[in-house]
Amino acid sequence: xxxxxxxxxxxxxTYIKMGLFDAEGGRHAFRRAPSNAAGPPEALLEALVxxxxxxxxxxxxxEGRVVAVxxxxxxxxxxxxxxxxxxxxxxxxxxxxxxxxxxxxxKMPVFxxxxxxxxxxxxxxxxxGRNIPNWIGVTLGTGVGGCLIxxxxxxxxxxxxxxxEIGHMIVDPHGPPCACGQTGCLEAHxxxxxxIRGMREALSAGEALPERITDALRTGSLTPEDVYGAADxxxxxxxxxxxxxxxxxxxxxxxxxxxxxxxxxxxxGGVSQAWDQFHPAMMETLRTVPKMLDPDGIRILRSGLGxxxxxxxxxxxxxxxxxxx
Amino acid sequence: xxxxxxxxxxxxxTYIKMGLFDAEGGRHAFRRAPSNAAGPPEALLEALVxxxxxxxxxxxxxEGRVVAVxxxxxxxxxxxxxxxxxxxxxxxxxxxxxxxxxxxxxKMPVFxxxxxxxxxxxxxxxxxGRNIPNWIGVTLGTGVGGCLIxxxxxxxxxxxxxxxEIGHMIVDPHGPPCACGQTGCLEAHxxxxxxIRGMREALSAGEALPERITDALRTGSLTPEDVYGAADxxxxxxxxxxxxxxxxxxxxxxxxxxxxxxxxxxxxGGVSQAWDQFHPAMMETLRTVPKMLDPDGIRILRSGLGxxxxxxxxxxxxxxxxxxx
Numbered sequence: 114x115x116x117x118x119x120x121x122x123x124x125x126x127t128y129i130k131m132g133l134f135d136a137e138g139g140r141h142a143f144r145r146a147p148s149n150a151a152g153p154p155e156a157l158l159e160a161l162v163x164x165x166x167x168x169x170x171x172x173x174x175x176e177g178r179v180v181a182v183x184x185x186x187x188x189x190x191x192x193x194x195x196x197x198x199x200x201x202x203x204x205x206x207x208x209x210x211x212x213x214x215x216x217x218x219x220k221m222p223v224f225x226x227x228x229x230x231x232x233x234x235x236x237x238x239x240x241x242g243r244n245i246p247n248w249i250g251v252t253l254g255t256g257v258g259g260c261l262i263x264x265x266x267x268x269x270x271x272x273x274x275x276x277x278e279i280g281h282m283i284v285d286p287h288g289p290p291c292a293c294g295q296t297g298c299l300e301a302h303x304x305x306x307x308x309i310r311g312m313r314e315a316l317s318a319g320e321a322l323p324e325r326i327t328d329a330l331r332t333g334s335l336t337p338e339d340v341y342g343a344a345d346x347x348x349x350x351x352x353x354x355x356x357x358x359x360x361x362x363x364x365x366x367x368x369x370x371x372x373x374x375x376x377x378x379x380x381x382g383g384v385s386q387a388w389d390q391f392h393p394a395m396m397e398t399l400r401t402v403p404k405m406l407d408p409d410g411i412r413i414l415r416s417g418l419g420x421x422x423x424x425x426x427x428x429x430x431x432x433x434x435x436x437x438x
Numbered sequence: 439x440x441x442x443x444x445x446x447x448x449x450x451x452t453y454i455k456m457g458l459f460d461a462e463g464g465r466h467a468f469r470r471a472p473s474n475a476a477g478p479p480e481a482l483l484e485a486l487v488x489x490x491x492x493x494x495x496x497x498x499x500x501e502g503r504v505v506a507v508x509x510x511x512x513x514x515x516x517x518x519x520x521x522x523x524x525x526x527x528x529x530x531x532x533x534x535x536x537x538x539x540x541x542x543x544x545k546m547p548v549f550x551x552x553x554x555x556x557x558x559x560x561x562x563x564x565x566x567g568r569n570i571p572n573w574i575g576v577t578l579g580t581g582v583g584g585c586l587i588x589x590x591x592x593x594x595x596x597x598x599x600x601x602x603e604i605g606h607m608i609v610d611p612h613g614p615p616c617a618c619g620q621t622g623c624l625e626a627h628x629x630x631x632x633x634i635r636g637m638r639e640a641l642s643a644g645e646a647l648p649e650r651i652t653d654a655l656r657t658g659s660l661t662p663e664d665v666y667g668a669a670d671x672x673x674x675x676x677x678x679x680x681x682x683x684x685x686x687x688x689x690x691x692x693x694x695x696x697x698x699x700x701x702x703x704x705x706x707g708g709v710s711q712a713w714d715q716f717h718p719a720m721m722e723t724l725r726t727v728p729k730m731l732d733p734d735g736i737r738i739l740r741s742g743l744g745x746x747x748x749x750x751x752x753x754x755x756x757x758x759x760x761x762x763x
Contacts, residue, residue, distance in 0.1 A: 259697070273700075283692070287612055364608060
C-alpha cells in the first residue's frame with residue numbers, strides 16, 4: 114500500500130514508545146512519553162489517542178495515511194478481545210479493553226500482543242531473525258518472556274492467551290521458587306528479580322557482599338544493573354548468580370532445541386545487557402549438555418534492535434493483522 | 439487418485455508390519471513377518487521387496503496400483519538420503535541406504551521417517567489426533583520417542599535429522615543418568631529401560647522385591663511387563679517407578695504446553711499399556727504444577743491405533759510425500 118503507514122506502540126512500565134512505520138519496516142517518526150503507571154487507564158488511553166492523532170498528522174504531511182495500529186503490552190492479555198487481563202507494569206490496566214477503545218477512537222484496526230511476542234515479530238521483521246525460519250526468542254527483564262518463530266511466523270499455539278512462555282518452563286524441579294507459584298522455573302534462575310533475590314539470600318546467609326550492594330538491599334533499591342556491576346568488579350556471589358542464569362538458559366534452550374529440532378535463539382530485554390556475565394555459562398551448557406545437537410550448529414544471537422525490538426514488532430503486528438483482515 | 443494405493447511399512451526390532459492403504463486411510467491388506475534383526479541388511483531389503491511386490495499384486499487384483507511406499511524405522515535417520523544412521527533395534531542396518539535401494543527395486547517414490555514421527559502421522563490421519571490441530575505425541579517403549587503435530591502437520595524443525603525428541607529433554611538435572619549420556623532425561627524416568635534399571639537398583643540396595651522380579655533380574659530377563667505385573671500386585675518399588683514415570687511425563691508435557699501454548703498430547707507405544715499405573719501421577723502433576731494452564735483444558739489421550747499407529751503413519755507419509763513430489 115503506497116503511502117500507507119502503521120503505528121507501533123510499545124507500552125512499558127516506565128515509557129510508552131510509539132513510531133510510524135512503512136510496510137518494509139522503515140521507521141518515519143518516533144515518540145516517547147512517560148507511561149504514568151499509577152494513573153487511571155482512561156488517562157493512558159487519552160494520551161495514546163492524542164499521540165496517534167499526532168502521528169496520523171505526520172503521515173498526512175507525507176501524503177500518506179495510517180491504516181492500522183499495533184500494541185505490545187507486558188502481561189497476560191485476552192488478545193481476541195483486545196483486553197489486558199493483568200499487567201505487572203501497569204496494574205491499573207487490569208480488565209481494560211485497550212484495543213477496542215483505541216479502535217473506537219481512531220476508527221482503524223488495532224491489534225494487540227504481549228511484549229515477548231512483539232519482540233519476536235520485530236526481530237523477525239528487521240532484526241536478527243530476518244533470515245532464520247525457526248527460532249526461540251527470549252526477553253530477559255524483571256521476568257523472563259519468550260516466543261517461538263516457526264516457519265517465519267509468530268507461533269500462537271491453541272490461542273489460549275499465552276505462548277512462548279519459556280520463563281515458566283521448569284528447568285530444575287528442585288530449584289528456587291518462582292513468583293508464579295511453581296518451583297524452579299527459568300524465570301526463578303534467569304530474571305532481574307532472580308538476581309536481586311539471590312543477593313538478598315546471600316545477605317541473609319551472612320555472606321560478605323560489596324558495601325554498595327548491602328546498602329541498596331537495605332533500602333530496597335537494588336537493581337539488576339547493580340548486581341551486574343558487582344559481578345563485573347569480581348564479586349563471587351554476583352558472578353555465581355550470572356553463571357546460574359547462563360546454565361538455566363542453556364538448559365531451557367537445549368531442551369527446546371532437542372524437542373523442536375531447531376538450533377537458533379535470539380535474546381533481548383534489558384537484562385541481556387549483562388551478556389558477558391551469563392553468555393559463557395549458557396554456551397558451555399548448550400555445547401556440552403544436549404547430546405542430540407551439533408554444538409557447532411547452535412546459534413544464539415543478541416537482539417539486533419535492542420530496546421526498540423518490541424516497538425518494531427508492534428508495527429509488524431499491525432501490518433500482519435491487516436493482511437488477515 | 440482413484441484405484442491408487444500406498445504401502446506402509448513399520449520396521450520394528452521383532453516384526454515388520456506392512457499394509458496397503460488408500461488415500462483416506464482405509465487398510466486393504468496387512469502382512470507381518472519376523473524382522474530377523476540379526477540378519478544382513480540385504481536380506482531385509484530382499485524380504486521387503488518381495489512383500490511389496492506381493493502387495494502390488496493385491497492392488498492389481500483390485501484394479502488399482504501402488505504409487506508410493508512409506509517406511510517407519512526406529513532410530514536416527516538421514517531422511518533426506520533415506521539412510522539409516524543408527525537403529526537400536528536393527529544394528530546391522532547402520533549406514534544402509536534403505537529408501538534408495540527400495541526405490542531402485544520398486545521404481546516408485548519411497549519416503550522414510552523415524553518411528554515416533556510416523557506414530558504422529560498415523561494418529562493425526564485416522565487416530566486420536568484426527569481433529570486436533572496441535573498436539574504432542576509420546577511413544578513409551580524401551581526408550582521414549584516423541585513428535586509434534588503443528589497446524590495438523592508433522593513438525594520437522596530445521597530438518598536436522600531429529601525432531602520431537604521429548605525423551606531427551608531433561609526434566610530433572612539431578613535425576614538418573616540416561617543412555618544418551620545426559621542426566622535426568624524424560625527417557626531415564628519414563629521408559630521401559632528406566633523401569634528395569636529402577637528394579638535392578640532396588641535389588642542392589644537390598645530392598646525386598648517379589649521373587650519373580652528377583653529371579654528375572656538375576657537371569658537378565660526382566661521385562662517392563664514384569665514390572666507392571668509387580669506394580670499391579672501392589673509391590674511398592676514397582677509402584678514408585680510408575681509414579682516417577684507419571685511425574686516426569688507430566689513435567690515434560692507441562693513444560694512444552696507452557697512454551698507452545700497448547701494443551702493436547704497422545705501417548706502410545708508398548709509401555710503405554712501400563713496406563714493405569716502412571717496415568718494418575720501424570721495427571722496430578724499436569725493439573726497442579728503448570729500455573730499457566732487451565733487444568734480443565736488439558737487433554738491427554740491414549741493412542742487410538744495402538745501398535746498399528748506407526749504402520750498407518752508410514753502409509754500417510756507416502757501419501758503426503760506424493761503431494762509434495
